[in-house]
Amino acid sequence: AHGSAETTPGPHDVEYLTTISIGTPPQNLSINIDTGSSDLWVFSAETTSSEVKGQTVYDPSLSSTAAQLQGATWQISYGDGSSSGGDVYLDRVALGGLTVAAQAVECARNVSGEFTADGSSDGLMGLGFGVINMVKPVRQKTFFENLQAGLDEAVFTADLKHGMPGRYNFGYVDSSAYTGDITYVPINSTDGYWGWTSPGYAVGSGAFKDEAIVGIADTGTTLLLLPSDIVADYYRQVDGAKYERNQGGYVFGCDVALPDFAFGVGHTAGGSPAMIKIPGKYVNYAPVGGSSTKCYGGIQSNDFIGASIFGDLALKAAFVVFDGGNMRIGWASK
Numbered sequence: 001a002h003g004s005a006e007t008t009p010g011p012h013d014v015e016y017l018t019t020i021s022i023g024t025p026p027q028n029l030s031i032n033i034d035t036g037s038s039d040l041w042v043f044s045a046e047t048t049s050s051e052v053k054g055q056t057v058y059d060p061s062l063s064s065t066a067a068q069l070q071g072a073t074w075q076i077s078y079g080d081g082s083s084s085g086g087d088v089y090l091d092r093v094a095l096g097g098l099t100v101a102a103q104a105v106e107c108a109r110n111v112s113g114e115f116t117a118d119g120s121s122d123g124l125m126g127l128g129f130g131v132i133n134m135v136k137p138v139r140q141k142t143f144f145e146n147l148q149a150g151l152d153e154a155v156f157t158a159d160l161k162h163g164m165p166g167r168y169n170f171g172y173v174d175s176s177a178y179t180g181d182i183t184y185v186p187i188n189s190t191d192g193y194w195g196w197t198s199p200g201y202a203v204g205s206g207a208f209k210d211e212a213i214v215g216i217a218d219t220g221t222t223l224l225l226l227p228s229d230i231v232a233d234y235y236r237q238v239d240g241a242k243y244e245r246n247q248g249g250y251v252f253g254c255d256v257a258l259p260d261f262a263f264g265v266g267h268t269a270g271g272s273p274a275m276i277k278i279p280g281k282y283v284n285y286a287p288v289g290g291s292s293t294k295c296y297g298g299i300q301s302n303d304f305i306g307a308s309i310f311g312d313l314a315l316k317a318a319f320v321v322f323d324g325g326n327m328r329i330g331w332a333s334k
């Protein structure tokens with residue numbers, strides 16, 4: 001089996017939203033597919049009403065195929081400080097033409113203010129590894145883990161785009177969606193993430209710099225978070241760019257010229273790595289609050305987290321293969 005679903009960017013490509021249907025008859029929700037976590041949770045009929053502002057909720061009592069997972073609860077918090085928690089139902093979940101008959105659907109009783117304020121997202125679908133699923137007392141499998149054995153190929157791919165809809169495919173690699181070759185590197189899923197190491201980077205037309213970047217491929221993070229020395233190196237090439245503590249990162253004039261940023265993938269023996277190039281204009285993330293002339297950079301430091309995060313800013317410059325069968329990740333230009 002294989003399937004394909006369109007995914008649509010929010011403002012400034014802050015997140016990408018994909019429609020899933022849950023239950024019988026189907027209830028359609030718009031969810032954020034997040035390779036940086038492993039819980040499928042949704043706003044639900046059980047969510048504290050003051051914490052629901054515009055989201056579509058899943059109501060298991062209206063689904064003839066829903067069954068509560070007795071005694072199961074969950075609580076999760078994310079790197080951006082947001083959080084949610086509740087109880088668990090098993091129900092049919094369909095995405096891109098593929099169905100899992102008994103997927104753990106984690107129904108929120110509570111969500112933090114960040115989720116309440118994001119009226120476009122009705123929940124998250126984690127496509128990380130089940131080892132970090134937060135359901136207790138028994139962890140639950142992700143949608144991909146439940147599908148995997150039945151897929152033609154044990155892969156899913158991310159084809160995110162700047163300011164326009166892209167696609168998540170399951171079970172196949174669409175050879176018309178990228179240019180050149182896909183370069184595959186091993187992943188380390190010990191911490192539950194799609195962990196991999198880039199051999200280095202280049203700023204603009206500058207030379208490649210050999211500096212191992214240990215990170216995760218994370219569709220649920222907006223930006224590209226890298227070691228502070230690399231970030232400083234990039235913004236040295238941006239006129240007037242500076243680190244502003246009260247903005248929480250590097251900012252610059254919204255009309256400034258921005259150099260491309262390229263990161264390496266793989267290491268052909270002695271040869272140079274394949275490069276994924278992020279166009280400079282993608283690095284202009286958005287005007288900072290209250291300004292129309294000061295803009296916030298899409299490349300920022302990973303200082304507080306230790307590992308780097310190849311979030312949407314990096315992913316939307318590439319066609320990415322999350323290969324669960326061979327425990328590897330593949331990157332291609334497009």
Ligand SMILES: NCc1ccc(-c2ccco2)nc1
Pocket residue numbers: 032034036037078079080082114115118121124220221
């Ligand atoms: N990296 C996981 C993740 C994804 C989305 C969100 C979020 C908060 C408010 C709206 O969305 N938080 C964390």
